[in-house]
Structure formats: structure tokens, C-alpha cells
Amino acid sequence: MESVIDTHGLTKTYKQVEALKKLDLEVPKNSIFGFLGPNGAGKTTTIKLLLDLIHPTAGSASIFGLDSVRNSVAIRARIGYLPQDPRFYEYMTAREILDYTAHFFFKGPQGEIDARVDETLKLVGLDDKADRPVKGFSGGERQRLGIAQAQVNYPDLLILDEPAASLDPMGRRDVLEVMERLRKYTTIFYCTHILDDVQRVSDTVAILNHGELVAHGPIEELLASGEGTIYEVKLKGAVENVQQKISSQPWVSGIHSKVLNGVTHWTVSISDPELAEKELFRLLAADEHAFVIDYHPQEHQLEEVFMRIVEGGKNGSRQ
Amino acid sequence: MAVGNSKMQLQTGTGWTRGLNNMLRGELRAWFHTRKWWTQIIIWAAAINLIFLMVSFSSIDAPVSAQVSIFNIFLGLAGPIGASIILQGAVVGEKKSGTAAWVLSKPISRISFIISKLISNSVGLLVTMILAQGLIAYLITAFVLEVTLPPAGFIAGLGVHLVHILFYISLTLMLGAIFDHTAPVIGIPMAFLFSQQFLPSLYPPLLKVLPWLLVMQPDNVSENSIAGALMTGTRVPSYLPLFAALVAIVVFIFVALWVFKKQEF
Numbered sequence: 001m002e003s004v005i006d007t008h009g010l011t012k013t014y015k016q017v018e019a020l021k022k023l024d025l026e027v028p029k030n031s032i033f034g035f036l037g038p039n040g041a042g043k044t045t046t047i048k049l050l051l052d053l054i055h056p057t058a059g060s061a062s063i064f065g066l067d068s069v070r071n072s073v074a075i076r077a078r079i080g081y082l083p084q085d086p087r088f089y090e091y092m093t094a095r096e097i098l099d100y101t102a103h104f105f106f107k108g109p110q111g112e113i114d115a116r117v118d119e120t121l122k123l124v125g126l127d128d129k130a131d132r133p134v135k136g137f138s139g140g141e142r143q144r145l146g147i148a149q150a151q152v153n154y155p156d157l158l159i160l161d162e163p164a165a166s167l168d169p170m171g172r173r174d175v176l177e178v179m180e181r182l183r184k185y186t187t188i189f190y191c192t193h194i195l196d197d198v199q200r201v202s203d204t205v206a207i208l209n210h211g212e213l214v215a216h217g218p219i220e221e222l223l224a225s226g227e228g229t230i231y232e233v234k235l236k237g238a239v240e241n242v243q244q245k246i247s248s249q250p251w252v253s254g255i256h257s258k259v260l261n262g263v264t265h266w267t268v269s270i271s272d273p274e275l276a277e278k279e280l281f282r283l284l285a286a287d288e289h290a291f292v293i294d295y296h297p298q299e300h301q302l303e304e305v306f307m308r309i310v311e312g313g314k315n316g317s318r319q
Numbered sequence: 320m321a322v323g324n325s326k327m328q329l330q331t332g333t334g335w336t337r338g339l340n341n342m343l344r345g346e347l348r349a350w351f352h353t354r355k356w357w358t359q360i361i362i363w364a365a366a367i368n369l370i371f372l373m374v375s376f377s378s379i380d381a382p383v384s385a386q387v388s389i390f391n392i393f394l395g396l397a398g399p400i401g402a403s404i405i406l407q408g409a410v411v412g413e414k415k416s417g418t419a420a421w422v423l424s425k426p427i428s429r430i431s432f433i434i435s436k437l438i439s440n441s442v443g444l445l446v447t448m449i450l451a452q453g454l455i456a457y458l459i460t461a462f463v464l465e466v467t468l469p470p471a472g473f474i475a476g477l478g479v480h481l482v483h484i485l486f487y488i489s490l491t492l493m494l495g496a497i498f499d500h501t502a503p504v505i506g507i508p509m510a511f512l513f514s515q516q517f518l519p520s521l522y523p524p525l526l527k528v529l530p531w532l533l534v535m536q537p538d539n540v541s542e543n544s545i546a547g548a549l550m551t552g553t554r555v556p557s558y559l560p561l562f563a564a565l566v567a568i569v570v571f572i573f574v575a576l577w578v579f580k581k582q583e584f
Contacts, residue, residue: 051424054583073333077426087417089345091353103341104425108327116327 002029004157004187005050009059012045019045021211022059027204032179032188034198034219037208038310043191044084046208047161051081063157077105080155084162084191086146090135094126094145097134098152105153116152123178124148139166147175151182158182160190164197176201199223199302209310222305229273231280233266234294242287249283251275263293273297330426338427339435346439359447363401367393368455375463383466384543384551388536390456391547394448394480395534396512399487402444403508406488409436410495410579411504420584429580437492437572444484453477469552476550479561483533483546486564487512489571496579528563532556 005027012020020042027033037043048054050061052072061068063075088097098117106113121127124144143166164172179188179201205222207215247255251272258265270276284292350356371390413419460466487508494504515531534546548555
């Protein structure tokens with residue numbers, strides 16, 4: 001599989017503090033690559049290293065097969081970048097910002113560049129605010145402008161640092177749609193804290209913690225790595241007998257119970273999913289004093305996997 | 320290389336000039352497509368020529384060289400102050416606000432970033448401070464003092480002012496590349512500007528090379544400044560300060576480029 005980004009032992013140290021530790025990363029071409037990690041994990045440091053905004057202490061990175069330090073201008077000519085907190089010249093309008101950005105990449109008839117700028121403004125829903133100075137823009141509008149300027153050059157690689165930050169739910173949905181639309185033309189490498197978004201659009205994920213890569217792979221593999229199976233059960237009536245019966249089964253590793261508004265909520269942890277599938281509902285239904293009102297196996301969510309990996313330190317690694 | 324079906328062409332080249340034209344276009348737009356240029360002209364007209372006009376009215380019979388030296392002194396002080404104030408934001412301001420990181424994430428060389436700041440601000444200050452104020456001063460000399468100065472000499476004198484301001488532009492640019500805070504970037508040029516009155520008493524050979532002598536009459540010496548001598552058509556005492564300033568400008572720019580290339584954003 002062809003990769004767009006390749007890093008080998010990429011390391012960044014600030015005054016004895018290792019912000020990034022020997023990062024080995026491969027980002028496949030045309031993937032939507034979610035780069036996750038808690039605050040201070042080293043995500044933005046990695047992005048800045050890729051863009052040559054900061055210089056590596058050790059190791060190397062190549063993008064499109066070019067060295068990120070020696071060929072940084074050639075690399076940046078094929079990249080679109082949205083910073084975490086996009087800052088623009090305040091006196092310029094949105095249209096001027098995009099025109100200014102486009103001229104770093106293109107030359108030729110101004111009319112063609114204007115058309116590209118108009119197209120981009122429309123894509124992010126800023127066409128009605130195109131001629132307003134950026135100074136008066138809200139956080140969400142700045143974010144939309146940031147996304148617009150990042151893809152005005154038809155980039156081969158789009159690097160987005162928190163693309164959905166400061167956007168309302170509609171804006172967030174729009175961003176995800178734009179990302180999915182761009183998937184066939186470009187590779188998208190993005191950081192986010194919104195794990196639902198990652199699960200929805202990403203095909204590959206890497207998790208960074210304390211500057212170290214702790215997980216890296218296709219999202220399905222990562223989700224499948226969840227330990228054991230969990231069933232969510234809601235019951236009414238007297239549940240003591242059935243709880244005792246189910247707890248004694250060898251394929252049940254635990255039941256967590258709570259009562260809300262007269263309804264008992266169980267989270268049943270299972271060690272043998274096949275037996276549980278056959279036996280659990282039968283045992284519940286057989287009890288005469290308890291009535292099942294909801295019953296379903298819980299799917300592993302990325303958030304759960306992320307928390308387990310990050311809180312468990314390196315033990316959660318799938319590398 | 321064309322882009323899809325469009326007539327747009329991809330910018331090519333990865334050398335030090337990559338991005339220079341566009342960055343320069345943006346920087347000049349900040350000077351001349353906003354109110355900055357005319358507000359600067361008004362501010363400096365009030366600070367330099369209003370005083371020159373008042374002095375001209377009050378001492379109308381004074382020798383012309385003394386009258387012209389008033390203009391040179393005020394432009395000679397206002398120029399470095401203006402250059403330092405305007406340039407301190409050019410690099411440090413962009414580093415602090417994050418716009419430098421944004422621009423440098425585009426295909427632009429770091430040399431282009433610094434050179435565009437140097438050229439655009441030199442052009443901005445040349446127009447608003449030297450040409451505009453020079454023209455007003457020339458008109459005051461002609462109509463209030465009723466003296467016609469040699470135009471070529473007057474323009475040459477303004478050229479010396481340009482070198483003087485370039486010294487402070489490049490010094491501030493260099494300091495902006497080195498420091499991340501505005502205090503040293505504006506404080507060091509100001510301290511240097513005013514300390515030149517006293518430095519020669521500590522080390523007399525400095526009297527021959529300090530940029531002060533480009534536009535200021537040296538103390539205890541009955542000679543004109545270089546700009547004053549050129550404007551009034553009298554003998555230029557020495558061109559050494561001019562060469563020293565030019566060398567310093569080259570050194571400051573070189574250091575600014577070298578430091579900025581190593582900076583992290």
C-alpha cells in the first residue's frame with residue numbers, strides 16, 4: 001500500500017522534555033487518518049514537524065517520498081493545512097485571504113483564480129460573508145475560512161488540526177461531509193478530540209499518548225480489540241433471584257447494577273460471547289419475577305477503546 | 320503545469336524566491352490598500368513638517384543651512400522612531416499572533432518572508448516619511464523661506480535619510496527575528512538612537528562612523544550632516560558614516576535571515 005506520510009524515529013525534545021518520542025507512522029494514500037491523543041500528547045508537534053515549522057531533534061519524516069526538512073517548500077506546495085487556532089490578517093476579507101492563499105500555489109488568469117476562490121467560499125458556506133473583513137468573524141466562521149484556505153489549492157494531502165473545533169453541530173456535519181467528499185482526491189490527516197467523528201469518517205487511526213504512539217491501524221481492527229463483550233439489560237420487578245442465577249454462570253465475569261426510576265439497569269460483562277448469546281436471554285426470560293424490557297449487546301465505541309488505551313498506558317498498544 | 324481544465328498554472332520553483340511576489344503583494348496591500356499610508360503621512364507631517372514650518376516662520380532670517388538642519392533633525396529622529404514602531408510588529412507581531420506560522424505553512428521560503436517585510440516596509444516608509452515629508456519640506460523652503468534648494472542635492476539628501484531609516488528597519492527586523500517580545504525589539508533601536516549623542520565622548524573614533532552623522536550635525540563640529548550638506552550644496556564632510564551604515568544594513572539583514580531560518584513556529 002502506497003503511503004503519503006512516513007516517519008522514522010521522529011523525535012522532538014524541548015529543554016529536556018520529549019514532546020515526541022521516536023514516532024514511526026505510515027499514512028496510506030487516500031485514507032482519512034485520525035490522529036488522536038489527549039492534550040499535550042504530541043499531535044500538534046507532529047503536524048508542525050511535518051510542515052517544517054519546527055525542526056526534529058532526531059529521526060526523519062518523508063511526505064510524498066520527499067524529506068520534510070530538505071524539501072519542505074516542495075512538500076508544502078502539495079499540502080493544505082488548517083491550524084488548531086487559525087489566524088489570518090485581520091484587515092483582509094475572506095475573499096482576500098483565499099486569493100492571497102491561492103496565489104502561493106497558482107498563477108495565471110485572475111478570473112480563474114477568482115472562480116476557484118468563489119467555489120471554495122461556497123463549499124464552506126461563506127459566500128455571503130466573502131467581502132467582510134476577517135476581524136469581525138466569529139470562531140465558527142474563522143474555522144470555516146480555515147478549512148477553505150486549506151483546500152483552495154486542491155491539496156494531495158490535507159492536514160487538519162481539530163477541524164470541527166468551534167463549529168456548531170451543523171458546521172461539524174458539513175466539515176465531515178467535505179472530508180468524505182474529498183476522500184477520493186486527497187489523503188486527510190487530522191487531529192480531533194471528537195471521537196464520534198473519527199469513528200464515522202476515518203479508515204485508519206493512530207493514538208498518541210505522552211509523545212508515544214500507542215496504537216496504529218485500521219479502525220475496524222482497533223474497535224475489534226475491545227476486551228470481552230458487554231450486554232445492556234433493563235428489567236422491572238424483583239431481580240434478585242435472576243441476578244444470582246446469572247452471576248453464577250461461568251461465562252459471566254460480572255454484573256454492574258443500578259436502579260433508575262424503578263427500572264434496573266444491568267451491564268453484564270461476558271467472557272464467552274457464544275455461550276452468552278445462547279443462554280443469557282433464555283435465563284432472563286425464564287424468571288417469573290423479573291420482566292425484560294430492553295436487551296442488547298453493546299458495540300465497542302472508539303471512545304471506550306481510546307480511554308482504555310490512554311488510561312492503560314502502553315498496555316493498550318496494538319503495534 | 321496547468322491545473323485540471325483550468326487555465327491556472329501551478330507556481331513552480333523551490334528556491335529562496337518562492338512566495339516572494341505574493342507575500343510582497345500582500346505586504347504592500349497592507350500599506351497602500353488600507354488607510355495606513357495616508358494616516359502615516361499625516362502623523363509624520365505633524366511630527367516633522369509642522370514643527371519645521373513653525374520654526375521657519377519664527378526664524379525666517381536664519382541661514383538656510385540652519386533651517387534645513389531643523390528638517391533633517393526632526394526627520395532624522397522621527398524616521399528611526401517610526402521605523403522601529405512599525406517594524407516591531409512586522410515579525411514579532413506575526414510570530415505572536417500566529418499569522419507567521421500560517422503563512423509559513425504555505426509554499427514560501429523563510430528568506431522570502433523576511434525580504435518581503437524589508438522591501439514593503441522600506442517602500443512604505445520611503446513614500447510616507449521620506450518622499451511625502453521631503454516634498455512638503457521642499458515646498459516650505461521654497462514658499463516660506465523663499466529659497467530654492469538644488470533639487471538633485473535635495474533628492475540626494477533624502478537618499479541619505481533613506482539609508483538612515485534602512486539602518487533602523489534592518490536593525491529592528493533583525494531584533495524581531497531574534498526576540499519573541501516587542502520590548503527589546505523597540506527598546507534597543509531607541510536606546511541606540513539616543514545614545515549616539517554620548518557614545519563619541521566615550522570612544523571618539525565613533526564620531527566618524529555612527530549613523531547619527533548621516534542626518535545630524537555633529538556636536539562641537541562646525542560641519543553639516545551628510546544629508547544637510549547634500550541638500551544645501553555644501554561640502555560633504557565624510558562619506559564614511561554612509562558606508563558604515565550600508566555595511567551594518569547588510570550585516571543586520573544577513574543575521575535576520577540566518578536567525579529566522581532556524582526559528583520554530
